[in-house]
Amino acid sequence: MNFPSIFRVNRPSRFNINPRHYDPVKEEIASRTEMIKKDLESKGVLTPEEEALLERRMSGKGSTIRGAFTSGSPIKKQPTKIMEKTGLVRMIIVILLTGGFGSYIYFGPVVGYYFLYLAAAGALVFGLFKLKPRKKDE
Incomplete structure (x- = not known):
């Protein structure tokens, strides 16, 4: 922990690289998912609203409320001592x-x-x- 100071101290910049790589399995899963979505849309089973909901769920940006009560509240996780x-x-x-x-x-x-x-x-x-x-x- 640093003490507060009125002077600005220069710090060295950090080198940050995000490696990118090709994953053939992930590409195949994505292409198969797109084919299944197109097939369901052509049959009329999947509507655009359901597709958007499915996209949010698959990307992990779905509802944060779902399952929040079953996972436990933060009050129970407070220290007892x-x-x-x-x-x-x-x-x-x-x-x-x-x-x-x-x-x-x-x-x-x-x-x-x-x-x-x-x-x-x-x-x-x-x-x-x-x-x-x-x-x-x-």
């Missing part, structure tokens, strides 16, 4: 920074020592819980 949620961690950091700055202005530099003591106590408690053996039935 409370400290993995970045919003909560960010909020705690902002509260600590604003509280520390405000208390430094209000009480003076003594508050820095209190924060150091609290941080050391928190680190000790965290270390004790990490070293505590877990039960085997959990």
Whole structure:
């Protein structure tokens, strides 16, 4: 992650090439599909609207709603551990920074020592819980 800067730094341009190759199987499938479409249109089975719908489905640009409810919602995929949620961690950091700055202005530099003591106590408690053996039935 870069720090924001007011100066523009030149970066080397990257070489990007998209290789093109001939696929005879894909060409044959496309030609057979066109023949089948023309045959169905001549018989009157396939209308132009159905052909457009078929084209969108085959190209992958069909409806994005179809099957969206069965694939699962993003709410279920959220992390379950409370400290993995970045919003909560960010909020705690902002509260600590604003509280520390405000208390430094209000009480003076003594508050820095209190924060150091609290941080050391928190680190000790965290270390004790990490070293505590877990039960085997959990």
